[in-house]
Amino acid sequence: xxxxxxxxxxxxxxxxxxxxxxxxxxxxxxxxxxxxxxxxxxxxxxxxxxxxxxxxxxxxxxxxxxxxxxxxxxxxxxxxxxxxxxxxxxxxxxxxxxxxxxxxxxxxxxxxxxxxxxxxxxxxxxxxxxxxxxxxxxxxxxxxxxxxxxxxxxxxxxxxxxxxxxxxxxxxxxxxxxxxxxxxxxxxxxxxxxxxxxxxxxxxxxxxxxxxxxxxxxxxxxxxxxxxxxxxxxxxxxxxxxxxxxxxxxxxxxxxxxxxxxxxxxxxxxxxxxxxxxxxxxxxxxxxxxxxxxxxxxxxxxxxxxxxxxxxxxxxxx
Amino acid sequence: xxxxxxxxxxxxxxxxxxxxxxxxxxxxxxxxxxxxxxxxxxxxxxxxxxxxxxxxxxxxxxxxxxxxxxxxxxxxxxxxxxxxxxxxxxxxxxxxxxxxxxxxxxxxxxxxxxxxxxxxxxxxxxxxxxxxxxxxxxxxxxxxxxxxxxxxxxxxxxxxxxxxxxxxxxxxxxxxxxxxxxxxxxxxxxxxxxxxxxxxxxxxxxxxxxxxxxxxxxxxxxxxxxxxxxxxxxxxxxxxxxxxxxxxxxxxxxxxxxxxxxxxxxx
Numbered sequence: 001x002x003x004x005x006x007x008x009x010x011x012x013x014x015x016x017x018x019x020x021x022x023x024x025x026x027x028x029x030x031x032x033x034x035x036x037x038x039x040x041x042x043x044x045x046x047x048x049x050x051x052x053x054x055x056x057x058x059x060x061x062x063x064x065x066x067x068x069x070x071x072x073x074x075x076x077x078x079x080x081x082x083x084x085x086x087x088x089x090x091x092x093x094x095x096x097x098x099x100x101x102x103x104x105x106x107x108x109x110x111x112x113x114x115x116x117x118x119x120x121x122x123x124x125x126x127x128x129x130x131x132x133x134x135x136x137x138x139x140x141x142x143x144x145x146x147x148x149x150x151x152x153x154x155x156x157x158x159x160x161x162x163x164x165x166x167x168x169x170x171x172x173x174x175x176x177x178x179x180x181x182x183x184x185x186x187x188x189x190x191x192x193x194x195x196x197x198x199x200x201x202x203x204x205x206x207x208x209x210x211x212x213x214x215x216x217x218x219x220x221x222x223x224x225x226x227x228x229x230x231x232x233x234x235x236x237x238x239x240x241x242x243x244x245x246x247x248x249x250x251x252x253x254x255x256x257x258x259x260x261x262x263x264x265x266x267x268x269x270x271x272x273x274x275x276x277x278x279x280x281x282x283x284x285x286x287x288x289x290x291x292x293x294x295x296x297x298x299x300x301x302x303x304x305x306x307x308x309x310x311x312x313x314x315x316x317x318x
Numbered sequence: 319x320x321x322x323x324x325x326x327x328x329x330x331x332x333x334x335x336x337x338x339x340x341x342x343x344x345x346x347x348x349x350x351x352x353x354x355x356x357x358x359x360x361x362x363x364x365x366x367x368x369x370x371x372x373x374x375x376x377x378x379x380x381x382x383x384x385x386x387x388x389x390x391x392x393x394x395x396x397x398x399x400x401x402x403x404x405x406x407x408x409x410x411x412x413x414x415x416x417x418x419x420x421x422x423x424x425x426x427x428x429x430x431x432x433x434x435x436x437x438x439x440x441x442x443x444x445x446x447x448x449x450x451x452x453x454x455x456x457x458x459x460x461x462x463x464x465x466x467x468x469x470x471x472x473x474x475x476x477x478x479x480x481x482x483x484x485x486x487x488x489x490x491x492x493x494x495x496x497x498x499x500x501x502x503x504x505x506x507x508x509x510x511x512x513x514x515x516x517x518x519x520x521x522x523x524x525x526x527x528x529x530x531x532x533x534x535x536x537x538x539x540x541x542x543x544x545x546x547x548x549x550x551x552x553x554x555x556x557x558x559x560x561x562x563x564x565x566x567x568x569x570x571x572x573x574x575x576x577x578x579x580x581x582x583x584x585x
Contacts, residue, residue, distance in 0.1 A: 267577065
């Protein structure tokens, strides 16, 4: 999630990463400080400065500017020492990113295992190892390693989300849902994880037979919670519209319910209408200042398509 | 007793100001700065868990707390019950302990336990940093400057302040406004905090910085257990907390709630 810094890099947001990476020479201070060995300024020895450097490192790797990335890494390890866990993780990332072939990646993996045999609780390196296993197409190993990590550090929301993602990629829906719920227990107010859990439930409910109705109902609930927490979250409304129409199509909701916990068919219909209306509103307002929402253009296009589909259905009915 | 309404006057050599008041203040400020940097230098960050089992022991309790606090916002009844049973069972059987075999035995003596020893060394170092300079400076002041009246406060005070402002001067009749050199030292000791804040930046900025960057995620480094505390007892207490908890879910009826909250502003 983006912070207030403005130059924050969102993992999936390539555009802002590119923008940040282009500023690399200015931030690293070429011209003012020609040699790497001279730290930029002593007065800038603050936490913000170094987390900014770390972000710059990631952005440079993402955009292929390996030289600047190397320089960032050098500075970080100069300040915190090469034995710092976080710096070790970053160095591993650099080696992975600059690896030429699978053999080089295998070498990285061997190196991680060597580090972990010396210091078993080195969380950044453990995470790098898991990510590497995943990109080497060994998801079962990655899941095993991740379970080991979570057994030791069960309060790491990021790891739980990753585990859910891995489970889902293996088609293990209920395990994925469990992991996502664990992540939510750690960060109960993150609307994006609520929406993600809703998506998982939605996918499960459309593929499984047994209690598809219950899963679909829970999916609607989590999307509702997501938009309750953030009332212009496009993904939440999109999911709500999808989940609600899924419930309606399969007639999971009773016509009128005695139990207040189970919503009636009419409520779900209203929810779907609400979601579609808000989506329409969001799409229109965001299409106007296109630049500001440039990073989420894909979501916007998907939302437009959904709206078109429903309006086509509606006009066909009429 | 001093006569009421009559201003006491003591003729002070102006050299008292230059050679006592001023040096004491300067020395106090300098030692404060020195102490700050010495603490930064000697400060050891909390030791991270060295094995996976130890790390689990540290975090298991948090998991129970999270479930209690956030369960209502996320889970439905079934999921909650499953987790509760798992955690209560784990806490009860000691599955989360570092070494379940040592369960029930009295906690290791902190003097022999190396981890406890380290924590105590840390505390000791912190206390030494406070104690040693204070004793040194106080004896220095006592040896050179005791018995001087160096300052007159510009405002009247009640008799209660006499022991605070005139330590080292055994004069019963002296007005409370007069401040002795030893008291000036104490006033500096207590009152210089804001000046250190001004000189060193908001307190101990350099100190915390190294720690923050050191940790990959803050949760991984944090140790909720104090040294010498028995994790088993904490776990059992947490198991009890979990068992008596009544589950409700804010997701029940959320559909109507959302409709009610959002419908007016859309229409």
